[in-house]
Amino acid sequence: MASPVVGADDVAAPLAGRDIxxxxxxxxxxxxxxxxxxxxxxxxxxxxxxxxxxxxxxxxxxxxxxxxxxxxxxxxxxxxxxxxxxxxxxxxxxxxxxxxxxxxxxxxxxxxxxxxxxxxxxxxxxxxxxxxxxxxxxxxxxxxxxxxxxxxxxxxxxxxxxxxxxxxxxxxxxxxxxxxxxxxxxxxxxxxxxxxxxxxxxxxxxxxxxxxxxxxxxxxxxxxxxxxxxxxxxxxxxxxxxxxxxxxxxxxxxxxxxxxxxxxxxxxxxxxxxxxxxxxxxCKGKLPKLDRGSLLLGYAGIYSSFLLHTRRAAARYGVSEAEILLELGRRRVVGGQEDMIIDVAIELAGIQLPD
Amino acid sequence: MASPVVGADDVAAPLAGRDIxxxxxxxxxxxxxxxxxxxxxxxxxxxxxxxxxxxxxxxxxxxxxxxxxxxxxxxxxxxxxxxxxxxxxxxxxxxxxxxxxxxxxxxxxxxxxxxxxxxxxxxxxxxxxxxxxxxxxxxxxxxxxxxxxxxxxxxxxxxxxxxxxxxxxxxxxxxxxxxxxxxxxxxxxxxxxxxxxxxxxxxxxxxxxxxxxxxxxxxxxxxxxxxxxxxxxxxxxxxxxxxxxxxxxxxxxxxxxxxxxxxxxxxxxxxxxxxxxxxxxxCKGKLPKLDRGSLLLGYAGIYSSFLLHTRRAAARYGVSEAEILLELGRRRVVGGQEDMIIDVAIELAGIQLPD
CATH class of the missing domain: 3.20.20.70 (Aldolase class I)
Structure with missing residues (x-):
């Protein structure tokens, strides 16, 4: 639909004439x-x-x-x-x-x-x-x-x-x-x-x-x-x-x-x-939010399926949710590799696993 | 702070080296x-x-x-x-x-x-x-x-x-x-x-x-x-x-x-x-929302002080809040001209004022 008449008129519209x-x-x-x-x-x-x-x-x-x-x-x-x-x-x-x-x-x-x-x-x-x-x-x-x-x-x-x-x-x-x-x-x-x-x-x-x-x-x-x-x-x-x-x-x-x-x-x-x-x-009460969790996903470049598990691991091992997500981002994890969350959390917590 | 290591490394960062x-x-x-x-x-x-x-x-x-x-x-x-x-x-x-x-x-x-x-x-x-x-x-x-x-x-x-x-x-x-x-x-x-x-x-x-x-x-x-x-x-x-x-x-x-x-x-x-x-x-419950009201302000190019009064006028005169805001945008109103809301609402409602 055509744009309403607003704003300055001396600015070129970048999509003028384009069908989208x-x-x-x-x-x-x-x-x-x-x-x-x-x-x-x-x-x-x-x-x-x-x-x-x-x-x-x-x-x-x-x-x-x-x-x-x-x-x-x-x-x-x-x-x-x-x-x-x-x-x-x-x-x-x-x-x-x-x-x-x-x-x-x-x-x-x-x-x-x-x-x-x-x-x-x-x-x-x-x-x-x-x-x-x-x-x-x-x-x-x-x-x-x-x-x-x-x-x-x-x-x-x-x-x-x-x-x-x-x-x-x-x-x-x-x-x-x-x-x-x-x-x-x-x-x-x-x-x-x-x-x-x-x-x-x-x-x-x-x-x-x-x-x-x-x-x-x-x-x-x-x-x-x-x-x-x-x-x-x-x-x-x-x-x-x-x-x-x-x-x-x-x-x-x-x-x-x-x-x-x-x-x-x-x-x-x-x-x-x-x-x-x-x-x-x-969808009352369920609209998405740009809050700590979702912002960290974008910042770290991680798919949203990692968030809930990361939150749980952070609480369980007493480490930062943000640090886990950023480390997962560095390791370039993709959907299906959610088990790496625990590895990273344990590593960040400095826990030595038995041989 | 330095960016975390994420994403592709073959894309030029547009603010690289800039102090902001x-x-x-x-x-x-x-x-x-x-x-x-x-x-x-x-x-x-x-x-x-x-x-x-x-x-x-x-x-x-x-x-x-x-x-x-x-x-x-x-x-x-x-x-x-x-x-x-x-x-x-x-x-x-x-x-x-x-x-x-x-x-x-x-x-x-x-x-x-x-x-x-x-x-x-x-x-x-x-x-x-x-x-x-x-x-x-x-x-x-x-x-x-x-x-x-x-x-x-x-x-x-x-x-x-x-x-x-x-x-x-x-x-x-x-x-x-x-x-x-x-x-x-x-x-x-x-x-x-x-x-x-x-x-x-x-x-x-x-x-x-x-x-x-x-x-x-x-x-x-x-x-x-x-x-x-x-x-x-x-x-x-x-x-x-x-x-x-x-x-x-x-x-x-x-x-x-x-x-x-x-x-x-x-x-x-x-x-x-x-x-x-x-x-x-x-600020629980008071975080700003990108909803109909605030979106229409941006779309019409109108300052936020107009919103509440427009909503009231729309209800009172039975006209669309959106149409009032867009018309105010066309008239390029600025803060202090909130009285024009009523003029526009009356006009859109097709009400004839007595001479």
């Missing part, structure tokens, strides 16, 4: 904020509001994607397929997307999601493991789905390596590749360098997306910087719902895109009302 | 969040924590500056001078600052603040009214104070005009001039253009500062962008306490400055603890 798509992940990444307890009624209310407000893509799945509902990642209140079906029933214009992490979600899960009506699958891997996305990207293309390759924890590799991984996903059939700042550890300059590298490698015709978290307070600015660097689709979630300090808030992002001169299909004022009147009500 | 000073305004702008009810004990705890964590400047005053305690702006729990005295008693290294708005604070107020031990006065005017700062800047220099010219609502004029106003303050004796985004209405590109214009006009030796609010979710990024454009001191407040959606959070800013390669005297982990263990406790 908006993807909302309240009902997927945002599920982390509510321990995956969204119900079909919530999905209908939120997805319906997002669709009416002109959002382009709406993602609906367990926070860890299709098949995420489990002892390890937390059980959903309702099955992914039921939630996707609920969204399908209310969405008129937007595309409906699901997330899939190879190793968690299977090709069978994908087929069921396809049958329930998704248009897009976002296949997510750690930023150095694009090669494990091939089977699912191929499978998705066979089903006729639009495909996204989602490179998580993109701050952990430099621009060139990230471009190489993006190329692997592109070659496997990804229609769009995403730079994903899962730990909210990036600042705008780092986003720009990565987007530019991917763009230089894959060409201007390749669609690139940006998924930004707010652990360093820079989610919105990172999405804007990505757009200015050539990204054509940006993620957000209403009220920033999501892992860690949450995502760039979609309603804030929409306002900022307007103020940057971008053309979007989003009705910003309507979207603000969906955030405030629907999401804030459903 | 940090000014914290929890105890001044942050007073807006607690309706100016900070007490001397709060000031001692917070200022003491900030000082120990290496912050360079600590501002302590009513949210609207010296003399702000009044029916119009809200009464303080304790007199400014008592709060300044309390801060003076605990600060060992930082400079102690007070805000003064000509028309609210007087030269007498300034003398009392000087006697109570401030080192710095920040003289604040609307961005087009630098000329009303002259008397106070002159008076401050006579008292031997360090002086800051604080150009509020800087989004409302273009870079060149802002540079002209900055020049007026410089010529009146301001040691530093600040670009102040009072309405949180700016995005990084607008900050950069303004800082560059001021710098081009006043020369590289002139000290420039940035005061950023978070109404468009861009406070931290705006401060970083300002630093990269040549600003040498950036404002924040712990947990972002302050008007509207609050300021750039000092503890987040410190983490982001570290990650940008800047040299600061701030101990980031200690500062995070002050935010969480002291400020969040004192």
């Amino acid at each position: 798509l908006v993807c909302d992940t309240t009902l997927r990444d945002g599920a982390h904020s509510v321990a995956h307890q969204f119900r079909a009624a919530d999905v209908r209310a939120i997805a319906g509001g997002l669709d009416a407000a002109g959002v382009n893509v709406i993602e609906v799945t367990h926070g860890d994607g299709l098949g995420g509902s489990s002892f390890n990642y937390g059980f959903s209140a309702e099955d992914d397929i039921d939630l996707i079906t609920a969204a399908r029933g209310v969405i008129k214009n937007a595309k409906l997307a699901a997330l899939l992490l190879p190793g968690i979600g299977t090709l069978d899960d994908l087929k069921r999601a396809h049958d329930a009506g998704i248009d897009v699958v976002r296949v997510a891997t750690h930023c150095t493991e694009a090669d494990i996305s091939l089977e699912h990207l191929h499978g998705a293309k066979k089903l006729g789905l639009e495909t996204v390759g989602f490179l998580m924890m993109s701050h952990m590799v430099g621009p060139n390596r990230l471009a190489t991984e993006a190329e692997i996903m592109r070659d496997a059939g990804a229609d769009t590749v995403y730079v994903v700042d899962s730990a909210g550890a990036m600042l705008p300059h780092q986003v720009v360098e990565r987007v530019e590298a991917v763009r230089a490698r894959l060409g201007d015709d390749m669609l690139i997306g940006m998924h930004a978290h707010n652990n360093l307070g820079s989610g919105v600015a990172n999405a804007l910087a990505a757009a200015a660097a050539g990204v054509s689709i940006v993620d957000g979630s209403l009220h920033g719902l999501g892992a860690g300090a949450g995502n760039a808030a979609t309603e804030v992002l929409a306002a900022a895109l307007d103020r940057s001169g971008a053309r979007t299909s989003v009705h910003t004022l309507e979207l603000i009302d969906v955030a405030e009147d629907i999401v804030a009500e459903i | 000073l940090v000014c914290d305004t929890t105890l001044r702008d942050g007073a807006h969040s607690v309706a100016h009810q900070f007490r001397a004990a709060d000031v001692r705890a917070i200022a003491g924590g900030l000082d120990a964590a290496g912050v360079n400047v600590i501002e302590v005053t009513h949210g609207d500056g010296l003399g702000g305690s009044s029916f119009n702006y809200g009464f303080s729990a304790e007199d400014d001078i008592d709060l300044i005295t309390a801060a003076r008693g605990v600060i060992k290294n930082a400079k102690l600052a007070a805000l003064l708005l000509p028309g609210i604070g007087t030269l007498d107020d300034l003398k009392r603040a000087h006697d109570a031990g401030i080192d710095v006065v920040r003289v604040a005017t609307h961005c087009t009214e630098a000329d009303i700062s002259l008397e106070h800047l002159h008076g401050a220099k006579k008292l031997g104070l360090e002086t800051v010219g604080f150009l509020m609502m800087s989004h409302m004029v273009g870079p060149n005009r802002l540079a002209t106003e900055a020049e007026i303050m410089r010529d009146a004796g301001a040691d530093t001039v600040y670009v102040v985004d009072s309405a949180g209405a700016m995005l990084p590109h607008q900050v950069v253009e303004r800082v560059e214009a001021v710098r081009a006009r006043l020369g590289d030796d002139m000290l420039i500062g940035m005061h950023a609010h978070n109404n468009l979710g861009s406070g931290v990024a705006n401060a970083l962008a300002a630093a990269a454009a040549g600003v040498s001191i950036v404002d924040g407040s712990l947990h972002g306490l302050g008007a509207g959606a609050g300021n750039a959070a000092t503890e987040v800013l410190a983490a982001a400055l570290d990650r940008s390669g800047a040299r600061t005297s701030v101990h980031t982990l200690e500062l995070i603890d002050v935010a969480e263990d002291i400020v969040a406790e004192i």
